[in-house]
Amino acid sequence: MPTCACGCGEKDAGRKFKTGHDQRLRSHLEQEVGGLLNLKELVNSSYSYSNGEIPLEKFRAKLAEIFRG
Numbered sequence: 365m366p367t368c369a370c371g372c373g374e375k376d377a378g379r380k381f382k383t384g385h386d387q388r389l390r391s392h393l394e395q396e397v398g399g400l401l402n403l404k405e406l407v408n409s410s411y412s413y414s415n416g417e418i419p420l421e422k423f424r425a426k427l428a429e430i431f432r433g
């Protein structure tokens with residue numbers, strides 16, 4: 365039986381998440397980075413770095429800025 369993808373360790377047959385746990389994970393990820401706008405910045409920065417649009421140092425600085433809060 366697959367384990368819920370949110371990281372709670374609970375099992376749920378045939379589904380990626382137990383009911384409501386996708387929202388729980390979304391909420392947790394937002395809190396980890398300091399809110400929805402920071403999450404957006406994180407995704408945008410990761411995208412830019414993966415496309416070679418910004419160098420590693422700039423990406424690293426952005427991450428520090430995001431996680432510093």
Ligand SMILES: [Zn+2]
Nearest residue numbers: 368370372385
């Ligand atoms: Zn879960």
